[in-house]
Amino acid sequence: MYNEIGRRKTLRTRLSDARGWRRGVENWESYKLPDWLNLCEQFTSAGEFRNSYGAAQSAARNLGLWPEIEKLMVDSGKWSNQLYGIDGRKYASRPELIVANWLHYSKIEYISHPKLKLQETSKPYRGDFQLPKVANIEVFMFSKDRVKCRTNLPNWSKDYLNNRQKKELYYETEGLPFIAIEAGIYRQHGYKRYLSHIQQEFINLGLELCDPTNFPIEYSQHDLGINWALDDFINYAQTNNIQFLSHFQEKAQDLYNLIKIKGLRKQVRVKLDELYARRSIAYKEELRPIEDVRADCLRLGIIERSQYEHAHQKGLFPTDTPYSILQSYGITWFEFINGRKIDDFWAWETAKQFVRSFSFQSKTEFEKHPKTGSDWGFIRKSPSAPSGGYTEWTSWPDFLGNVSHEEQQANKDKVESNNKFIAEFITLDTATAVTYLKKLGLENTSKLKGMTRLYAQLRNRPDWIQLRDMLAARIPKVKTPSEAIAILMFEKCFYFSDFIAWRESNPNLQRIPKHPDRLGKGVFELVRKAVGLPAHDAKIRSSLS
Numbered sequence: 001m002y003n004e005i006g007r008r009k010t011l012r013t014r015l016s017d018a019r020g021w022r023r024g025v026e027n028w029e030s031y032k033l034p035d036w037l038n039l040c041e042q043f044t045s046a047g048e049f050r051n052s053y054g055a056a057q058s059a060a061r062n063l064g065l066w067p068e069i070e071k072l073m074v075d076s077g078k079w080s081n082q083l084y085g086i087d088g089r090k091y092a093s094r095p096e097l098i099v100a101n102w103l104h105y106s107k108i109e110y111i112s113h114p115k116l117k118l119q120e121t122s123k124p125y126r127g128d129f130q131l132p133k134v135a136n137i138e139v140f141m142f143s144k145d146r147v148k149c150r151t152n153l154p155n156w157s158k159d160y161l162n163n164r165q166k167k168e169l170y171y172e173t174e175g176l177p178f179i180a181i182e183a184g185i186y187r188q189h190g191y192k193r194y195l196s197h198i199q200q201e202f203i204n205l206g207l208e209l210c211d212p213t214n215f216p217i218e219y220s221q222h223d224l225g226i227n228w229a230l231d232d233f234i235n236y237a238q239t240n241n242i243q244f245l246s247h248f249q250e251k252a253q254d255l256y257n258l259i260k261i262k263g264l265r266k267q268v269r270v271k272l273d274e275l276y277a278r279r280s281i282a283y284k285e286e287l288r289p290i291e292d293v294r295a296d297c298l299r300l301g302i303i304e305r306s307q308y309e310h311a312h313q314k315g316l317f318p319t320d321t322p323y324s325i326l327q328s329y330g331i332t333w334f335e336f337i338n339g340r341k342i343d344d345f346w347a348w349e350t351a352k353q354f355v356r357s358f359s360f361q362s363k364t365e366f367e368k369h370p371k372t373g374s375d376w377g378f379i380r381k382s383p384s385a386p387s388g389g390y391t392e393w394t395s396w397p398d399f400l401g402n403v404s405h406e407e408q409q410a411n412k413d414k415v416e417s418n419n420k421f422i423a424e425f426i427t428l429d430t431a432t433a434v435t436y437l438k439k440l441g442l443e444n445t446s447k448l449k450g451m452t453r454l455y456a457q458l459r460n461r462p463d464w465i466q467l468r469d470m471l472a473a474r475i476p477k478v479k480t481p482s483e484a485i486a487i488l489m490f491e492k493c494f495y496f497s498d499f500i501a502w503r504e505s506n507p508n509l510q511r512i513p514k515h516p517d518r519l520g521k522g523v524f525e526l527v528r529k530a531v532g533l534p535a536h537d538a539k540i541r542s543s544l545s
Contacts, residue, residue: 028059095183096139106210118170135177142184245269303382305333346378348392356401363396430463434470481520
């Protein structure tokens with residue numbers, strides 16, 4: 001008989017309703033979205049569904065369907081028993097809602113559900129209302145005296161009375177004025193008696209509420225909050241100084257839950273970032289498809305990671321584009337920009353042979369040629385780039401086949417020499433590497449930049465900053481105007497334009513900052529005055545400044 005009842009779903013439901021039997025085990029994986037919605041329609045709210053059918057609610061959450069189910073039920077208006085005040089906030093009971101609406105119409109500044117310092121667990125207690133610098137307000141569902149007047153007390157009544165006692169003791173200990181509103185009056189004696197009670201409590205504290213006759217103090221519809229659109233949440237945020245989505249969690253948890261139910265978290269966060277001129281963060285679950293990001297890079301002509309990062313900082317991509325390709329998508333920059341792994345490309349000699357078959361006469365011709373066809377997919381998009389190009393790279397004429405055999409061999413020897421040179425540096429410690437560079441006449445990073453591939457390799461070293469600073473220390477820097485003037489006089493460098501033209505080839509002038517007047521106003525004027533030349537720099541070239 002038990003097995004028969006288990007197989008007959010309608011009978012099982014009727015027995016559950018009539019006899020209070022526990023619901024049978026369901027195959028939740030087989031439930032489609034319409035099945036879930038039909039099941040949820042048997043309950044008047046999400047809370048009732050959770051309390052009455054916890055197994056079903058847990059299954060929906062585990063299957064990842066609960067947010068969508070809850071949103072559809074709320075948007076359809078079938079779960080409509082939630083109480084939202086005129087201010088759009090959610091309230092736990094109608095007596096609490098009446099207080100909120102009356103404060104709102106009376107234009108008294110208040111904070112809903114403020115955090116209290118009273119904390120016994122990881123979460124602090126919350127009050128019902130706070131009038132800043134005036135008093136706190138608690139709407140108590142019942143007191144010890146009024147419990148005697150009730151029958152069928154809820155199972156949470158004992159804990160509630162204990163919490164009320166703790167709150168009252170907390171306000172007394174902290175010396176905080178507070179108004180105790182007895183919600184039982186509304187339940188037992190009606191609306192008008194309850195309003196008189198509230199009004200008298202405020203009069204006792206010296207506060208005056210507006211005449212409630214002309215205002216719908218008791219009015220509430222769930223759609224005051226539940227039908228809010230994006231603009232309503234943003235307007236609320238501006239009015240209440242909410243600058244981040246997390247502030248909704250702190251200051252208006254009920255509205256944050258509503259934003260989450262309606263699936264507007266991303267839109268609210270992005271809109272707030274736009275409002276306060278912030279760059280939006282792209283969260284992993286909200287990232288754009290990688291193919292779209294790659295298409296944007298091709299459209300913008302981006303082939304290097306540094307170009308991508310610069311474009312991202314300038315805001316050239318949509319807000320859901322990540323800053324780090326590797327961190328967000330888990331692939332290297334090379335694989336991202338080329339659409340394949342580095343090992344998938346042709347080797348240097350094979351690539352050269354293929355490209356030379358087109359008889360390109362220049363780099364421009366190569367770049368303008370349509371890179372269509374399967375074979376072009378095996379050529380690196382930026383063959384000369386230090387990062388992602390060919391390590392054997394020599395020059396464009398060599399790559400395209402526009403140089404003689406002798407030049408090709410010379411270039412090949414040069415590449416081999418450079419590669420050997422670079423391999424030596426990889427094994428050297430910082431101090432030894434600096435000594436080696438100095439012997440080669442590469443006393444500073446500006447000279448080192450001329451050796452492109454070596455410079456790129458050194459920048460990838462973990463000790464690059466230390467190595468760079470040690471090289472920079474090779475030329476002592478001028479720090480005072482008098483030091484700069486002495487050097488300029490010695491080098492007979494009387495004009496800024498000459499200083500710019502000679503500086504790269506003169507280590508002595510390199511000791512002076514590129515903009516000497518930052519040391520003290522009029523350095524060159526003082527030099528010309530000392531040697532009897534006109535004070536005005538007639539030779540200055542604006543293009544070199």
